[in-house]
Amino acid sequence: MTTGSSFLELVSVQKSFGQTLVVKDFSLTVEKGEFISFLGPSGCGKTTLLRMIAGFETTSAGAIRMAGVDVTGKPPRERQIGMVFQAYALFPAMNVFDNIAFGLKIAKWNRRQIADRVAEMLSLTQLEGLSHRFPFELSGGQQQRVALARALALRPQILLLDEPLSALDAKIRVSLREEIRQLQRKLGLTTIFVTHDQEEALSMSDRIVVLDKGRAEQIATPHQLYNAPASPFIAEFVGKLNRLTMVRGAPHTGELDFDGLKVTANSSLHGGHEGARLIFGLRPEAIAFGEGPAGANRLSAIVEDVDFLGSILRLKLRVGNEILFMDQFNNRRNLIPERQAQVEVYFMPEDLMLLDESAGTA
Amino acid sequence: MAPLKPQPLAAWAIFGIAAGFFTIPLIATVIFSLSMKRNGWSFEAYRIVLSDSSFIAAFGYSLAQAIAAVLISTLLIVPAAYWVRLYLPAMKQWVEFITLLPLVIPSIILVFGYLRLYNSASWLPLTSNARSTDALLSFGYVTLAMPYLYRTIDAGLRAMDVRTLTEAAQSLGAGPLNILIRVILPCLRGSILNGAFLTLAIVMGEFTLASLLDRPALGPYLQLIGANRAYEPAALAVIAFSLTWFCMGFFQYFSNWRRGV
Structure with a gap:
């Protein structure tokens, strides 16, 4: 089923855990190549939404479409997503090369193709020379770059970033967020970024979705969000007021x-x-x-x-x-x-x- | 409150008593095992034990049983522990209870249960020939090793973020089998080796199951020698002790080599 030009569509998505409704009637359309941030306080439902897009959580109601295809009931491995986690989630027993090559081996690429693609990813994420290092031999910033390279290696349809900068120190956060944004622009990759840090969301996003209590309070560009907040909650949550x-x-x-x-x-x-x-x-x-x-x-x-x-x-x-x-x-x-x-x-x-x-x- | 004063003398005295409790019998056994010849110390008892083809056969048999038990246990327990941790956390206490049962049910009851269930007249006559009895013995050892292996593997799973690693692998297109073999199992190498060592120690000295199933394992052999000889059992005890320490060293080496897992 194809629907217009939007690349990712969430249609009246809901999620409840037991009696608690954590995402309420959420709809969003994302264009190809757009960088969208989910911003909100802890417990607002932003990570749950991202996990539903990834397929790690089922939806209680509504539909999710990627490139016109309904993926609502599909498992994560069939969604062609790349995901970067807050805790890096690098495979500890594998070196950098094997971490990046993991998805390619699963997809049964041949050895030559894998070597070429991993080299390309290492160069893209400025990790040349570190391919034989193990995760515990890398700094937090380097580990997150490996996670990014691993997520990008399979050329995903959508890149999902779950608070990828939260575990890093302030200086690395700023430099890595600029790198992520540059990479995303260079590859024209549709990206969903979850954060509770308004500065990150304002500096990186094409559009920001501000969530509160499982609802989208406002979906707008950073400029609109800051200068014309749709509600007192957003005015106070985004920036000092x-x-x-x-x-x-x-x-x-x-x-x-x-x-x-x-x-x-x-x-x-x-x-x-x-x-x-x-x-x-x-x-x-x-x-x-x-x-x-x-x-x-x-x-x-x-x-x-x-x-x-x-x-x-x-x-x-x-x-x-x-x-x-x-x-x-x-x-x-x-x-x-x-x-x-x-x-x-x-x-x-x-x-x-x-x-x-x-x-x-x- | 006055700070606690160090008591070096008392501490050393306790340490000395404890160390003596363990080392004096060991030293006495070593001395006794070397005293077979009247005119001085010799390795005669060791020579006799090691040249006895029955010892080599019994040792080899038990080692093969231990390896089989480790392989079967790993194939059984790793997926089960992983699944419980990831998808059935509410079942964890029940699984822990079940894995503790071999510690409270004596092996004699276990083996009589086996003989009643799998005798040659039963619907699954595992004791009807030597090979199937060997298999039954291996399963018995898997049961005996389960409390230890489950705990070492569960501790290994607890030490890593199983859920996030699984989700990362899923997002890269991996199915459950690939995740288990390529991601989880390599991270558990240290835990499995630890459990394997414990399994080895249990199987090498086990007597009840092997004796009542009438299999030529090391336990019944040790009992037979102990009942009929004087110096050779002491030599066997020292050999068994040395093997245990060798296995511990082997485990230590491999767990240090596991490269940051």
């Missing part, structure tokens, strides 16, 4: 009361009932020092704390009774504000994201 409760002042001007200060939201928020409580999100990087351009919301704040994060300076500001976090790029020419110093900051009305309009009347 200031959560502000404001009271609608003059509805016709969009004026809001923020702890006794008058601020304005963008024109889409004009109207509504005076006195209604609204919950807004404001990204820390949307706040800046100074008075800003005309129309900016200006605040006078006390610096409560300063976190130096290298490239970023994160300030904890107190405005009245509210706490705001503000991110600034580190600039060695600027002085770091002292604690308890009074500072003038501003943000633009359009940076306020309305999270909840049903917070009642003040």
